[in-house]
Amino acid sequence: MIAAIPEFPALETLSPETAATELAWLAGEMARHDSLYYAEAEPEISDADYDALKARNAAVEARFPELVREDSPSRKIGAPVSTQFAEVRHGVPMLSLDNAFDDGDVQDFVARIRRFLNLPADESVAFVAEPKIDGLSASLLYVDGVLKVGATRGDGRTGEDVTENLKTLGESQIPLRLHGSGWPARVEVRGEVYAPNDDFAAFNAAAEAEGRRTYANPRNFAAGSLRQKDPRITAGRPLRFFAYAWGEPVEGFSDTQHGALEKLAEWGFSTNPRSERVEDAEGLIEVYRGLETDRAGLGYDIDGVVYKVDRLDWQQRLGFIARSPRWAIAHKFPAQQATTVLEGIDIQVGRTGSLTPVARLAPVTVGGVVVRNATLHNEDEIARKDVRIGDTVVLQRAGDVIPQIVSVVGDKRPADALPYVFPTYCPVCGSEAVRPEGEVRRRCTGGLICNAQLVERLKHFVSRRAFDIEGLGEKQLIAFHERGWIHEPADIFRLARDAEKLDALRAEDGYGETSVRNLIAGIDARRTIALERLIFGLGIRDIGDQTSLLLAREFGSWTAFHAAGLDAAQGIPSTDWTRLAEAHAVSPRVLATLAAANVAEADPWPEAPLDQKIALAFPGLAAPARRALADLAPDWPGLRRLAEIARNEGPSETLGRIAGIAGVGPVAARAVAEFFHEDHNKTVVEALVAELEAIIDAERPQADSPVSGKTVVFTGSLERFTRDEAKARAESLGAKVSGSVSKKTDYVVAGPGAGSKLADAQKHGVAVLTEDEWLALIAG
Structure with missing residues (x-):
């Protein structure tokens, strides 16, 4: 929640003209916040601030009842329905409360x-x-x-x-x-x-x-x-x-x-x-x-x-x-707040290079929790609130979870407090910190030369769901990096073959022949890696382990995925296209319809309203899609411009293919394209792949296995395999792995210590298998 509401003039000073202007602003602003809260789950203001807007609207309407608008917040509930799901008409309206x-x-x-x-x-x-x-x-x-x-x-x-x-x-x-x-x-x-x-x-x-x-x-x-x-x-x-x-x-x-x-x-x-x-x-x-x-x-x-x-x-x-x-x-309830002193502002550099300001506070208890740090979100937030080191600040747990600074107590400001100057260079590596158009945070451009990013990226690379290299954790990565031994993922594999470095390691306290041998074995074991683990290990922004699995299954092999990434990088869409694609949740199908349309220069239906023109120009287009286009295009020339953007400035076919994969979407697709667009990333990837012995093609789910289409729940302390291994194997056989037991569950695989899920299985009459029985079932 980073926005703030304005201070309103006293009601008695309002004229009908200024009241009408304010009511129009309130209607639009509250509609926007309704959409952010209900449809996007990303509110910009606190509940208390929203209630203040609602109360102001009611007060102005009470003073000028003749000015109540058709789109007044007092006449609305919730927010417009998203176009992602089918609409359901409630038998009885779900009302809000005063x-x-x-x-x-x-x-x-x-x-x-x-x-x-x-x-x-x-x-x-x-x-x-x-x-x-x-x-x-x-x-x-x-x-x-x-x-x-x-x-x-x-x-x-x-x-x-x-x-x-x-x-x-x-x-x-x-x-x-x-x-x-x-x-x-x-x-x-x-x-x-x-x-x-x-x-x-x-x-x-x-x-x-x-x-x-x-x-x-x-x-x-x-x-x-x-x-x-x-x-x-x-x-x-x-x-x-x-x-x-x-x-x-x-x-x-x-x-x-x-x-x-x-x-x-x-x-x-x-x-x-x-x-x-x-x-x-x-x-x-x-x-x-x-x-x-x-x-x-x-x-x-x-x-x-x-x-x-x-x-x-x-x-x-x-x-x-x-x-x-x-x-x-x-x-x-009133917001849970407290007052404390801002002792400093620290800049944290994340794995992707984002610079995040964090307030260092004199410890204070808020809602039963001792708070020492609070988010300042970004440089705009610091400037808007004019937060300065030494200030006495009002602290609030936003949503009663994330601590944030609400305001500054102005009359307690030290005389020598100066406005905070947000750094334009990375505090870790000194590289330029840029703020891309449309983003609220600065990012370090150092990439893998930035120690803050490098160690975090390497930690991600060796993490359990990525390469999972045994014996190589955060402590070892930091030590090896400080020695200058590891600067990129390929260096990990080079280390296992570097006799001089390994001898130096054997001579140190805490290491010996056995430790070094185990480290080498752990590294060499990952020279053969599954495609989805390799993709996840690259640390591409917005690409998690599940998205990596979807990408691996779509492309099948590293060769195909790598080629797709390079091709997508050549067709990163323009800023105009990105705004078009993101606005009002316009779907890829609608954009494709726009791109294929021949929108005449002259308006063939000059007297018709815009929504009717859209229906005539794009027959068969669903009503939600027509409404989205009407929101984007104010008139016929605007509609023609949208078609031109879709036709001339859209993404490459490959980028569209990646975005169209179920569960991936345009944000992750663009992240893949941007990753392979950077030369230093391509160099790092090529060096890594050269050190690997084999990249295992993705295994497509079987359609004819004994558990294909079945729902399985794993519970208890599994002894024959880890929970991740069990899930991966079941999914590769076409089964659905669930976290809870219901009447639709087909099998519950129970290890020692199984508790409530086992009881639920017995209650619903679900077949319960031991690990050995499960292995026998999937072997058949």
Whole structure:
């Protein structure tokens, strides 16, 4: 979250003209933030800042009701639906909630309910208070007890079909068939998909170590994981689900909210154990205080407490105001903040050369966690906040996870504090640090001559999922590099044949004949390497181990992949093309349609609206694609220009082929092209390949093995093979390896110490195999 909201003028100073201008800006700005939050899972502002924009819009509209716009944020829910998934129309809209920020707001909420229902003074109002999970809302449609459709909230009325992704959460989270009895023939269960904090932290740590994408907070992680095109990726993510509401049937299946939650639990859903039935404002505030105190120990993120009137007949009477129910409200927690002193700014150089500023702070506790460092994101953020060394700063855990500096306490600034000057040279190697057009971070141009990048790249090269060279870890790499022995991957293999260096090593403490012999054996064992490991080991930006496997299977051999990389490097698309391809998620098929189109110079339909012209010019193009083109092209000449860009400035055919591989996409394809576009990378690769004895062609998944098309779960402490080996072998035989057990699981392979997954297999009647039985099965 790196953006900030402006300071608004006092309401009483607004004229109708300035109010109209401000409302127009608020509508556009909040629509943009809605899209970033809901569709892209990459918010630029905090929830508190978004709430401030929402409150400002409401205040201006209240002062000038005649100026309320058709596209006003007060009339909208969520964000437009992504074009990546099929649309799902919700039977009942998934509405948003109004917010309360203090005890007075809660008391006003209860008082409004009492007035609306005309209750006598001695009659209490019961509520259900439940933690407000900071995740991604989802809706599950069951017909005759069977899960038929799972969807995101989307814009509140239309969501995205992510049924297959939701099924991967497992039977304990989202039952494929409802348990028990008494459920309606058609019922739409709603809840929140979230990621437990420990699991999220473990995923990020592993992803960072392997050079894959990391996420800013559990909410973004949950949203990004659920909205994967490949459900197998979602299946590997630690997601959970709390059920808390329903859409259809409108009349409900209980007399009370609390009773409905009990029904959902009986049907097989997890409901939040901290949900409570309480009475009146005092009871609500007591629950809020308790959750505010305990939130750090819950194990998952919450950003407030939701209050709902318990009696469903009263909910029906109270009804709705605009896009929010009268009978519910969200009591938001304040951001967890603290004040400390900025003692310094350190520049970290990453494996890809990116320069990241990190604030060095006087230690301070924020939300139960001691914070000594905080991200400053990039040089623009430092300049925007005017952060200076010696400043007293307000610190906040963004999303309650990533520490960040919110603001500077101006009246405590030291007299000698100077504006921070961001370095234009790498602090490690002294090479120029450039900022490519369109990027927010500077990057060191030193590449493999930069020690910061070099050691990190070599660590990646020898890591477990890459070359996995036994006996060569970070300690040895640093030592050998400091001696001048290793500067590039090929040097590792040269070392194993350098008698002089090996003799010097034998003479040192900590080494001996056995250690040196083992090191040589570990290096020589990797002179024969699988293609996917070689690709991953190159450390290409945005290419993780799974993408490496997809590339290896697509091209089959090193010769084919290398040739494709070199050819793609010759056709790196222009900046205009890149913007076109990335804007509004325009798909490769739409771009190909544009490139092939013959858009006349003169507009053949001058009187028709643009969307109709697009429909006539590109018959058969789906409505989402037409809307994307209409957003990009303001008029007919603009549409013609887009066609020219697609035809003349697009990527090479090879680059398009790489981008079209399922699970790879344009970002990774361009990363491959840019890697092979650099001469020093080509030189490093050629030297490495010259040291290898064989590169094993990728093994395409078998379609006729005994486990082809089967779903397998490995659990327990496997003794005959590692978990990675088991997964790789199973996938090569055409099996799908899952992380959870459900009724659709075909086999569970259990080693010693198997726990809950073994119990789930027995519950669902899934075949359980020992390691020896599994090996016998796949051998047949």
